Amino acid sequence: MTLLSIDWFFIIEKVLLISGVLVLSLVVAMYSTWGERKIAAWIQDRLGPNRAGPMGLLQPLADGGKLFFKEEIIPSTSNRFLFILGPSIAMLVACMTSAVIPWGDTLTIAGREISLQVADVNIGILFIFGVVSMGVYGIMLGGWASNNKYSLMASVRAASQIISYELPMGLALIALLMMTGSLSLKDIVEQQRHGLWNVVYQPLGFFIFLVCAFAECNRAPFDLPEAENELNGGYHLEYSSMKLGFFLFAEYINMFISSALMATMYFGGYAFPGMDKLGLDGNMLTILGFLALFIKTLVFIFFFMWVRWTVPRFRYDQLMRLGWKVMIPLALVNMLITGAVVLARQH
Amino acid sequence: MVLSVIALISALGVVLSKNPVTSVLCLIITFFTIAGHYIMMNAQFLAVVHIIVYAGAIMVLFLYVLMLMNLNAELEPQKRNWLKYAGAISGGALLVVLVAALRDASMPALSTQPTEIGLIKNLGQILFKQYVLPFEVSSILFLSAMVGAVVIGKKD
Numbered sequence: 262m263t264l265l266s267i268d269w270f271f272i273i274e275k276v277l278l279i280s281g282v283l284v285l286s287l288v289v290a291m292y293s294t295w296g297e298r299k300i301a302a303w304i305q306d307r308l309g310p311n312r313a314g315p316m317g318l319l320q321p322l323a324d325g326g327k328l329f330f331k332e333e334i335i336p337s338t339s340n341r342f343l344f345i346l347g348p349s350i351a352m353l354v355a356c357m358t359s360a361v362i363p364w365g366d367t368l369t370i371a372g373r374e375i376s377l378q379v380a381d382v383n384i385g386i387l388f389i390f391g392v393v394s395m396g397v398y399g400i401m402l403g404g405w406a407s408n409n410k411y412s413l414m415a416s417v418r419a420a421s422q423i424i425s426y427e428l429p430m431g432l433a434l435i436a437l438l439m440m441t442g443s444l445s446l447k448d449i450v451e452q453q454r455h456g457l458w459n460v461v462y463q464p465l466g467f468f469i470f471l472v473c474a475f476a477e478c479n480r481a482p483f484d485l486p487e488a489e490n491e492l493n494g495g496y497h498l499e500y501s502s503m504k505l506g507f508f509l510f511a512e513y514i515n516m517f518i519s520s521a522l523m524a525t526m527y528f529g530g531y532a533f534p535g536m537d538k539l540g541l542d543g544n545m546l547t548i549l550g551f552l553a554l555f556i557k558t559l560v561f562i563f564f565f566m567w568v569r570w571t572v573p574r575f576r577y578d579q580l581m582r583l584g585w586k587v588m589i590p591l592a593l594v595n596m597l598i599t600g601a602v603v604l605a606r607q608h
Numbered sequence: 609m610v611l612s613v614i615a616l617i618s619a620l621g622v623v624l625s626k627n628p629v630t631s632v633l634c635l636i637i638t639f640f641t642i643a644g645h646y647i648m649m650n651a652q653f654l655a656v657v658h659i660i661v662y663a664g665a666i667m668v669l670f671l672y673v674l675m676l677m678n679l680n681a682e683l684e685p686q687k688r689n690w691l692k693y694a695g696a697i698s699g700g701a702l703l704v705v706l707v708a709a710l711r712d713a714s715m716p717a718l719s720t721q722p723t724e725i726g727l728i729k730n731l732g733q734i735l736f737k738q739y740v741l742p743f744e745v746s747s748i749l750f751l752s753a754m755v756g757a758v759v760i761g762k763k764d
Contacts, residue, residue: 340629343629382652383652383727383728383729384652384653384656384728387653387656387657387660388656390656390660390664391656391659391660391663391664394659394660394663394664394665394668395659395663395664397664397668398636398668398671401668401671401672401675402671405629405671405675413675416675417672417675417676420668420671420672421672424665424668424669427664427665444728
C-alpha cells in the first residue's frame with residue numbers, strides 16, 4: 262500500500278513497535294517496583310507487599326493510583342516552569358533510549374520483513390550516550406527549581422556523579438567498539454550470534470560498564486543524590502504527587518534500559534547458544550530470541566536489586582575517588598590492551 | 609527552515625533573557641537545532657557528538673556554576689552608561705568586520721544530494737588518512753589545555 266509515495270505499512274509497523282516497546286518498558290518498570298520490594302523483603306527475611314491482589318501483584322497499580330490522586334503542591338518560591346520541566350525531561354529521556362535496542366531479529370508477517378528494532382541507526386551506541394547525557398538535566402533543573410538547599414545539593418551531586426561516570430563508561434565502550442568495529446547495536450548482536458559473547462573478550466570492560474551503569478542510574482551503592490539521611494530525600498524533596506512518581510519511575514525505566522543494553526552489548530542480546538541449530542523457522546526463532554533477551558534483562562534487574570540490598574552506600578569522596586582514580590585508569594588500560602590485541606590480530 | 613527559525617529565536621533568547629538559567633536553556637535548544645541541521649546534512653556522527661559534548665557535558669557545567677552562584681537581578685552590579693555605549697560600539701565594529709569579511713567569501717551552494725562524508729566510517733578514514741597531522745596537533749592542543757587546568761586547580 263503506497264499512497265502519496267509513503268509506505269503506510271511501514272509507518273503503521275513502526276508506530277505499533279514504538280508503542281509496544283514503550284508499554285513494555287513501562288510495565289517492566291512498574292513491576293520492578295514490586296520486584297524490588299519483594300526482593301528486599303526476601304533478603305531481609307520479611308514478607309513484602311502481600312495485601313493488594315495475590316502475592317501483592319496489584320501493589321504497583323495501587324501505588325500509581327495513590328500518586329495520581331495525591332495533592333499537587335508546587336512551592337510558591339519555586340520556578341514554576343522549570344519545576345514542571347524537570348520530571349518531564351527525566352521521563353522523556355528515560356523512554357527515548359529504547360529506540361535503538363534490537364529487541365529481536367526480523368519477523369515475517371504476510372511477506373513483509375519486520376525488524377524488531379525501532380531504528381537501526383549506524384551510530385546506535387552514541388545515540389544512547391547522547392540521550393543518557395541529557396538525563397542529568399531533569400535532575401538538575403528539578404533540584405534547582407525547587408529552591409531548596411537540599412534539593413540543590415542533591416542535584417549538584419547528581420550532575421558531578423553522572424559526568425564523572427560517563428567518562429569510564431565511554432572508555433569501556435570504545436574498547437568494545439574497537440573489537441566489533443561497528444556502532445550499530447544490531448551488528449554487535451549479529452556478531453555475537455555467530456561467535457562468542459562479548460563478555461568473554463571484554464570481562465574488564467563489562468565490569469566497568471556495570472559499575473558505571475549503577476552510577477548513571479543513581480542506584481545504590483551510588484545513590485548519593487537521594488541519600489535521605491543526609492539530604493532529606495534528595496532532588497525530589499519538594500515534589501509531590503505524580504511529579505515525584507515520574508522521578509521515581511524514570512529511575513526504574515533507566516534500570517530496565519541499562520539492563521537491556523548490557524544484555525545486548527555483552528551477553529549476546531537476542532542471540533542464545535545453539536540458536537541456529539534448533540531448525541526452527543524464522544518467526545519462532547525471533548520470538549524465542551526476544552524471550553532470551555527479556556530473561557537476560559530480568560536477571561540484570563535482579564542483580565541491580567540484589568546489590569542495592571547488600572552493599573552499603575558510598576561516601577561522596579569515595580565515589581569520586583573510585584570514578585576518577587580507579588575506573589578511568591582501569592578503562593584506559595582495558596582500551597590499550599584491546600587496541601594491542603586487535604592490532605596484533607590484524608597483522 | 610523550521611529548524612533555522614527555532615535556532616535563531618532561541619539564540620536571541622540566550623542574549624535577551626534576564627535570567628541566566630533561561631539563557632543557558634535557550635543555548636541548549638540552539639545546540640539541539642544545530643545538531644538537527646547536521647542530521648539533515650547526513651552527518652549523524654557529528655550531530656550526536658555535538659549533543660554529547662556541548663549539550664551533555666559543557667552546558668551541564670555551565671548550569672552547575674550558575675546554580676551555585678545564585679545570580680539574580682538585585683545582586684547584579686549596576687553597569688555605568690559609558691560601559692554600555694562602549695559595548696555597543698565594539699559590538700557594532702565586530703559586526704561590520706564580519707559582514708565585510710563574509711561579503712567577499714564565495715558561498716558554494718549546498719548540494720541537495722546527501723554526501724556520505726558525515727557518516728562515521730568515512731569520517732574516520734578521512735581524519736586518519738588525509739588529515740592526520742591537523743588531527744594530532746589539535747589533540748595536543750587539548751592535552752595542553754587539560755594540563756593547564758590541572759596546574760591552575762592544584763595551586764591552592
